[in-house]
Amino acid sequence: MAFNNTWRTLALVTSALCAMPAVATAQSAPQSEPEASNVDDIIVTARRREERLQDVPLAVTAVSTESLERANITTVSGLRTQAPSLVITPGVGANKNTPTFAIRGQSQQELTILADPSVSLYIGDIVAPRSQGANGGLFDLASVQVLKGPQGTLFGRNSTGGIVQLIPNAPTGTFGGSVGVTVGNFGTLNSELALNLPLTDTLWARLAIVNNTDDGYLYDVNLGRNVNFTDNQGLRFSLRWLPSDTITNTLVVDAFHADEGGSGGYIRDVNPAGSFNSAPARASRNYPTLESMLADQQARGNRRTASGTPTFSKVDTLTIANTTVFELSDSVSIKNILGYRDVSSHNYEDTDGLPIPLLEIERQFEQEQWSNEFQIFGQTGALNWIAGAYYFTEEGLDSGTSITGAVDPGLIQPSSVFAYPSWADTRVAAENTSYAVFAQGTYAFAGVEGLSLTAGIRQNWDERSVVVQNRTNAACRFTTDGDNNPATPETNPGLAGCFLPLSADYSEPTWNVSLDYKFGDGKLAYIAHRHGYRTGGFGARAATEAGLQRTFQPETVDDVEVGVKADWRFGNGAFLRTNLAVFYADYQDIQRLLTDPTTIPITTVTVNAQQASIKGGEFEFLFRPVQSFELSGFWSYTDAEFDEFIAPGNIDLSSSPFARAPKNVYSLSARYTPTIPANLGSELSFGASWFHTDSYVDNDTFNVTAISPEYELLNLNMDWRNVYGTDASLGFYINNALDEEYDFGLLNIYTSLGFNSRTPGDPRTYGVRLKYEF
Template sequence: MLAATLLPGHAFAQSAGQSAQANGDIIVTARRREEAVQSVPIAITAISEETLQDFRIQDASSLQALEPSFSVSASSGRPNSPVYSLRGIRPTESIYGQDPTVAIYLADVVQSPAQGSNLGFYDLQNIQVLKGPQGTLFGRNTIGGAILLTPRKPGDEFGGNVMVGAGTYGLFETEAGIDIPVADTFKVRIAGRTIDGGHYQTYVNSGDLTGRKIGGEKTRSLRTTIVGEFTPDITNTMIIAYDNRKTRGRGSTLQAVNPDHPQATQNPALFSQLFPALERAQNRPVTDIESDLKQYDNVEAWSVTNTTEARVSDGLTIKLIGNYREVDTDTLFDLDATSVAGILTTEQSASLNHHSVELQFQGSLMDDRLDWLLGGFYYHEDGTEDSPGDFYGRRLVQSGEVNNSSYSIFGQGSFKITPELTATAGVRMNWDKKELTLRQTLGDSLCLLTVDNGLGNGGTVRLPISNCSVALKDSFSQPTGTVSLDYKINPDVLVYVTSRLGYRSGGFNIRASQPVQYQPFQPETALDFEGGLKSDWWIGDVKMRTNASVFYQLYDDIQRTVAIPTPIGSPASVVTNAAAARVFGIELQQTIRPTDFFTLQVNYVYNKPTYKNWIDPATNTDLSDTPFFFTPRHSGNAMARFDIPLEDGLGELYLSGNAAYVDDQWINALQTSAIIAEHPVSVRPLLKQEAYWLVDLSAGWRNIGDTGVDLNIYVKNLFDQEYKVGGVQLYTGATGFISAAYGPPRTAGAQLRYSF
């Protein structure tokens, strides 16, 4: 059996007319209906359940090693606040009020906000990575793409699975799932996981904190899926999920201090302590971190999703998807990466809830030549974010309340012009309403919010502490859509061309304190043109799969966060629609299966984004040579797998390896070309991450002695590569220093899994 054990397409069509399940293809829902991945005219990477288990893919950051067009970065001490990027399109950061460019969906429901969006990576059938703007069917804020998590469904028979694992740095984990068929028409699956330990960093030179471990987690997750068939044509699925992930944050390393910075004279007592701290940091491993804070980054979320699907007739199905979700986060992190108190620290307590309703009508007409879908979508979120912090001995308190709504209607149809040639067209109309109430104080006695003085001279006045709030609201709308044409040269070869328009809503800057920052930033759009090939073929008895896509994106009105000064010198930013860009890219995926026991897959991504016509309105400086951040020009991975069946029913041995390459990249989205030029030549390399490889290995024994027991042994980051995932780069900005956060070092572990 040619099972889909690696990335998409590791199973091959054996003959025309075979079902996707029969030949092992991964089933995807990129067009809101179940289809074999090779038959969909969209660039998709689909990762099987088996691969997720072998390489211990437990969150979004570990997914990027298998999909080179996808990357994840995060704030220095906040692993629970990821920033996602696909094909070079990413937001500046992950904060309330600024929507993502890549959305995570669990069971067809968007996971908002970005905080906590990486919690559901367990007990999955597969993960689908949809690349490029999703203009019609996943139309809200998905101009870069979408990540679809498909939970496992309840089985028809009683059974389940249990996993126990242990690893380096005190890691201990469990996972379990059980199928309970209460009746033929009523089935339940209960699944959960725990993760404890994995603290790979150690506090040093940090007073009472010295020796404390940091960098791991304590996770508790539970998901219950209930499927009831009211009639043979009406099915209801309810998913209740709870996730609680407590971490000790992630420590940073101080890398540079600007001796000529204004803080050297304004706050000499504190600033002078940065230099010995820098010397200490330069003489120790990056896994030894320094801080004056007992850092943490916690997130808790629970949700209820209900999906009712009714088959009205052979040509009409109605689906209703409703969801309610609450997310609470609590964070304390030390951005200056020293044991000096009060230089740059941030706390954050945030709570957001959202609910959504989506109604779909799906069907077929004209003897199944036309597949169509019509629908409507409503989404609402509201929440608060409080962020007190210290800046060179001064206590700043920022907070904001968001109240946002989104509405859309959409439709898409695919028409078979001939049995081989299909045309698809879709359109979506989006309406977004954003409201934000701001508060910002210095301590508890001085309001930092200013408003226009009303004299027409550009001056401002400070609001009194008794009335320290500014309310902002605006509305945005945008039509989006898709058109494509695909042709099956034969049952195993599909070529397609497509164009899609995606939209990311406008909004407000939750950190604003001056009139120039209160202005709403407008929506950004991405229009792409893509051509692709999906093919299965043979060289003799060697099975081959070649998938390729070439795309060109018109990325306009890009929302960019740019640092600006404040009256007290604290870090501040304004969000503007800075520029237009053009993105050219090539994605290649080659799979080779010379025998039933060996599979090799090689992925390569070339991504070249370029800004066009970006002029700084304040200085008239041309910023079009500003680099795209966290966007390597070249990236890729090579994955190999050996499967060795044993005789006499003893099971199967396997060995898997994955080597992922990331080209050099800039790592701070606040920097423009003008700001980069202000840095000394000796400091500029610190603004980048040089090219690196990450190598992961996995080996195991499946169904040991026909007992249902599996053993998996893994090593991640085999060569202990140091690589940056974020940091503070304000050498010439408000703080006068650079710090960096690094990804995990080499880790290893073993898992025992029992299925019954």
């Protein structure tokens, strides 16, 4: 309670600061009109050092803070409209604070601590391997960087699809800051404070606070309220110390707290042959038919549900990073990055979206991690190099408790599955450890100006240790009988002995090599080959000891990427930037999560598909014919297929489609910035963007209903900076201006329990943003 009150106090302080009058406002003199070809360099850290985006021989998208602010993007899920090949969906059977990332068709549906994602999220230089609380870092950022394809050398294991990196603003030696408030429909009230404070000439601090609330938009007719409301707060404190000309130490502390509604959902498809749709099963549980409940839901539409379940999502995270840079000489430096992250999450979801407790899931998750990365980098003649060592360890308790086919309690369902008499718990305590050493160098050939070769290698060692404690309210859920025979007093360990220790070790070298050539002014062509690896693990839900002991193996990927990045300047001052990348990736033992329809509760298991291939490409452009008008956009194409996929039981799934891999995704944006009198402000701009994604399969276990349909979004915004010569700015936004109805998969177990449930995408939202900078 004290923690929550602290957040409320900070939110009130932020709101009060937003109301302060502008004082000591500086009047800036009118500036001459810049040419259209003047484009700011975008700095990225894709190779663990600061470089111009156009100089990096890799497919990287950098999303500016201005883009996030104009579109009112306050969660990582909103990034899906900002970068090609990036797909972000709610975690399957999870909630809005546990998103699933996919890049170039690569994603991980399994959310337990016994498996790792194929797209890694980084907060600064600290990996966040568990996506619970991923929304917490999206404020006061310098940029968001999306790296596509395997990142096996410098960002380590478990990045076979790519990474999403949130780069916080760093403290500077200049006093200043900003306060802002956004008010919009659905009760939206967001406030933010950023303060840069140089304490001394060598000690600089930065504080950022954010508070986001709204009422949600999915109305539950049984509860009489919206269920997917937002209520979260974030705080970031940074301290930079420069004790000498050669030493810099930066401390960053991130905290996030959310106490809000769940994703909420509704049923879209039913299977008449579902396990609990027979007349005897329904009569014993007071269930209507699935078909009648589906008809009722269709009459309500996809922004109203009759679940009656008071779902919630609660999460607290704390991330600490301490980075020390020591310049040994003009050409050699060392860097040490010490990281800590603590995650506590508790959520409850009605995964069937029905007014009956067909499948309710409550998940409690605790995780603590430590990491340390040591780097030494420098320049030796024509060789730019980096080498280092990495250590990571995490411990956690992961409990997913469910109730399946309980007796209907009436209109209002309990707020916890433990209120039902016969719950089942998938419960694991795990410790994961990783070690690595790496080196990479870029050599600039003296004989051919502009030609460089980059090569890097990394050796990874991973250890998994787990204790499985799967149980019901009265018995152990697994038996010691590996032949799936019914449990007996002799084979059932009982609750007192319901624990199974397991361990496994994995290792793999990963590497990358690329050749790039800078030709002309601001033009780069490259070809790159990379070998990536994602560690194996254990399935957590098997019904027997033999099934729990069965591991899934690491997956590996070998890709080839060819790209051209080019800036074009024309005689009339016009500017065009075109970045193109095409790729082919061959995957071995790619990890997929399958549903076993023969068990109640539903059992899922992670297996390896023997071979898969993914090919495609991305194109990004920016065209500025004159300084006042800009066109930009992107297009990505992904063609993913299994070459061989023989599942347990000798079932051939080779023709199954890939999950979360839309074939075409594209966006087109325009911005008009007319010249205005200096007394009106420094800039007035009008923007519009159009986003489209093809339909895609949303579940590793494919059936005819596991499809998220295509959708298109029109977003509009206006930005007015330094209103009437003050330090205040106004912004207006309308997202999904045409009020397109679209949805994401919540859970699909159509072939067993007999339903496919969905959670709706954002409806039309609009609002106004006031920001004051000082």
